[in-house]
Every structure is written in C-alpha cells, then in structure tokens.
Amino acid sequence: MFVRHIIVKNSLALLLAVGLLAGCKKDSPTPPDPVVVPPVTTTPTPPQYGTPFAGVPNREDAVLYQVNMRAFSSGANFAGVTARLDSIKNLGVNVVYLMPIYPVGKVRAVNSPYAVQDYRAVNPEFGTLADLRTLVDAAHARGLSVMLDWVANHTSWDNAWITAHPDWYLQSGGTIQSPPGTNYTDVAQLNFNNASMRAEMISAMKSWVFTANVDGLRFDYADAPTIAATDFWKQAVDTLRNVKTHKLLLLAEGSLSANFASGFDYNFGFNFYGGIYNVYRNGATATVFDGLNNSEYMGASGTQQVVRYITNHDVNGSDGTPVGLFGGDAGAMSAFVIASLYKGVPMVYNGQEVGMTTPITFPFTSVKVNWNGHPDVTYAYRRLLKARAASAALRRGTPTAYSTANVCAFTKTAGTEQAFVLANVRNTATTYTVPAALAGTTWTNALTGASTSVGATVALPAYGYLVLKK
Numbered sequence: 001m002f003v004r005h006i007i008v009k010n011s012l013a014l015l016l017a018v019g020l021l022a023g024c025k026k027d028s029p030t031p032p033d034p035v036v037v038p039p040v041t042t043t044p045t046p047p048q049y050g051t052p053f054a055g056v057p058n059r060e061d062a063v064l065y066q067v068n069m070r071a072f073s074s075g076a077n078f079a080g081v082t083a084r085l086d087s088i089k090n091l092g093v094n095v096v097y098l099m100p101i102y103p104v105g106k107v108r109a110v111n112s113p114y115a116v117q118d119y120r121a122v123n124p125e126f127g128t129l130a131d132l133r134t135l136v137d138a139a140h141a142r143g144l145s146v147m148l149d150w151v152a153n154h155t156s157w158d159n160a161w162i163t164a165h166p167d168w169y170l171q172s173g174g175t176i177q178s179p180p181g182t183n184y185t186d187v188a189q190l191n192f193n194n195a196s197m198r199a200e201m202i203s204a205m206k207s208w209v210f211t212a213n214v215d216g217l218r219f220d221y222a223d224a225p226t227i228a229a230t231d232f233w234k235q236a237v238d239t240l241r242n243v244k245t246h247k248l249l250l251l252a253e254g255s256l257s258a259n260f261a262s263g264f265d266y267n268f269g270f271n272f273y274g275g276i277y278n279v280y281r282n283g284a285t286a287t288v289f290d291g292l293n294n295s296e297y298m299g300a301s302g303t304q305q306v307v308r309y310i311t312n313h314d315v316n317g318s319d320g321t322p323v324g325l326f327g328g329d330a331g332a333m334s335a336f337v338i339a340s341l342y343k344g345v346p347m348v349y350n351g352q353e354v355g356m357t358t359p360i361t362f363p364f365t366s367v368k369v370n371w372n373g374h375p376d377v378t379y380a381y382r383r384l385l386k387a388r389a390a391s392a393a394l395r396r397g398t399p400t401a402y403s404t405a406n407v408c409a410f411t412k413t414a415g416t417e418q419a420f421v422l423a424n425v426r427n428t429a430t431t432y433t434v435p436a437a438l439a440g441t442t443w444t445n446a447l448t449g450a451s452t453s454v455g456a457t458v459a460l461p462a463y464g465y466l467v468l469k470k
Contacts, residue, residue, distance in 0.1 A: 059305055063346055064345065067097065077131070098148055104116070105155070116155050116159065117155070147214065150220065157186070159188070241263065255296065259299075286404065287403045293343045306344040310352070312349050330463035337465045341394055387469075422460060424464045432457060442470070
C-alpha cells in the first residue's frame, strides 16, 4: 500500500517540562520529591517456535516472490500457498513474501489488508497460527525464506489501541486523524513521536520472528512523512538486528536514501518501475535504466540493494498486468530480463509467471490466478532465474552500460566471470552495434548452454533478448 530510540529525557529536562524547577530555590532546605518517569512497557517477547532457518540468502542473492493470498488459491488461505510451495521453489525464487496476514478492520473499512486491527493476531480469513507455522515450516524445508508484510504507519479504526491509547495517534483538536495528504480514510494515523507506541510497535513486529519463525519483514509505506521525519526506522532496524538467533531480511517499501542509512537491506524500485513504464509504454530511450542504477542507489553501502519488479499488488491493479502494459508475453519477458539482471534483486508477483492478462484489482477478492495459463511463459521465467542463480556475474556483478535508444545492453563482471545482456525494448526487430571492446568475442548462452559468437552487430527480434556469459 504505497499508492494505496525511545527518547527518555534526562531528569533536568523533565523537571523543566513540568515546571518544578522554577519553584526550587538554591537555598531551599527541602528539595522537591523526585519526578518518577514510568517505564515504557511492552508485551513480553514470546518463546521461539521452531528452529531459526539457517538457509536465509545473503541480501544480494535474494529473489522475492510476492503472495497475495486472496488471489493465490481457490481457498484464499495459508493452506493454498503451502500446497504450491514446490512450484514457487521451482520458479527459482528463494524468499516468499506474504502480504499482510493480520485481522482486517471493519470500522470505516474498505476490506484493505493494510488496515490492521491487531498486529499480534492472524486473520481467520487465511487460517490459524498453526496454519501459518505449517506454511513457514514447509517453506524452510524447501530452502525458502518467509517474509511478512508490516504496516507501521497506521491502524484500522477498530484497533484496540484507538481506545486504550488514543495518545498513540496523530490528533487535531482531540480528534484522531487519517494519514495526512492521502485518501486513506479507512485507517488512523499513528504518532511516531510517542515513545510508548514505538516500543510496542517494535515489540509486535519482533514477536513474529519468534511466534512464527519468519525470516524478515517488508515495511509498507516506509517513506510516509510521519515516519520519515523521525528516527523510528533506525530504532526498529537496530532492535531487529539484535535478534542474534535469526538472519533477517528487511525491505523498506520506499525510495528515500535515509532508508539505507537506517540499516534496511533493501529499498523498493518505484523509480525503476517508472522507467520500465516510460520505455515500454511511452517510447523513452533504453538508456533511462543506466541512470537509475545511480539514482536509486544513492546512500546505499556495502551490499544494500534495490528490489526491482515489473508488477506488484499496487500497480497490477492500477496500471494492468505486465502482459497488457509491455507488449504481450514477449514484451513482459524483455522487461523482466532488465529488472532481474541489470542491478538489484528481482521480485515476482503471483500470476506474473503464468502470463496473467486479468489484473488483480483491490481488494483482491474478485480474481484467482489461473496456474495453467501459459506454461511457456513459466518456462521462460524458470530458465532466466535459473541462469541468474548459477552466475555470480548475473547476481552480483558490477554493471557497465552499453545501452542505445532501443536496446538495454550491459556487461556485469564478478571476479573472472563476465556476463553480457541485451534486451530489445521495442516491438520491432532491431540491429545492435556491438561496442568495439566486445566485438569478435565468444560466449556461452546462459539460457541454452550454446556457444555464441558476437560479431560487430547483433540482430534482435521484436522484444528479443540475449543473456551471455563466460
């Protein structure tokens, strides 16, 4: 839903705040009673369920798969996801990201999974805690990590915090507000200057690491102004990093460079998606992607990454499916080659890999994924992601741009391994002039295993692509 430390003041400051200091003269024979600051209390950390998963990938080796449970299976539940974990695994992903699993509010509601009624409970629409644990256990048995969606910015209007802790919310004239500057009237805006709320929020998010043995969190609307203006994300990330029993993957659904400074593993590729849209829909030059490799990584250090995609639950519903947006199955695959190989880590949204042509529109209850839609498309995804997994250069290599107006082209180098990728972004055949440094070279086609000689030019069919390595 994007388009849909605890500060304990020193005693002197507290005395000033309550006006006691002004009444205390230096020669007063009896000092005032000390001000007692009530501690910030949180719900205790639950006991660990299961054994922490040892197979969580390094952040730069992740391939995410977004699950929208309402559309994923006929039962629209955890069991439906568990039943298809083998297919998810075979696609070539290693992180399953579940959209919000929490009870949905019913007051002023629009049935949005991003209107959380209880941060510590499982939505009975999807099953029970036992069902969630079964899903996580089954994923771990297949080498898959599991990431939950966390909605920090706001709650539903019938969340228990509304009545128990109204001071935990943004208010105007004593009235709790919806998120400012948005049309999210179905949710109430939290106050991130409230230390008690922050502590309980972080306690709740941390609890799922123990309650369900999950391996990470994706944080919805991370760039929300009410959060971004505070140090909440650093407090939250620091707390989660102190769970030493788990290797956690933490994704900010945001693009601010401050998210990297807060310690997130990932930012979200909003701008990259905008680039894909402009190139394939509006005829922008393919060199757009070269610039995004710099701008989206501002502030990143070490192996911090950007998650890149050609669809997700938001844009699928608002803009349409990749097949409809980018020129059919071939155009969608050309776009995904760029998203998955140029830089960053890729994300697949459920149904994308079967070439769905019907969007999954909000609130995601009217469409079910047809898993038998286009097996040839599924095969193309598997083949591409298998090649990525097998190549350090494709996963982690340093890119060098060789793009033209109509062809996104780049090499990637990791140690002695090199890859060369070309993707025609147009629905017409084109001839690419190979840079002198790469002309007259021999490669292995990473998708077919065939030896491939690269001359002075390369002919690419409409939306054609090549993935080469040596």
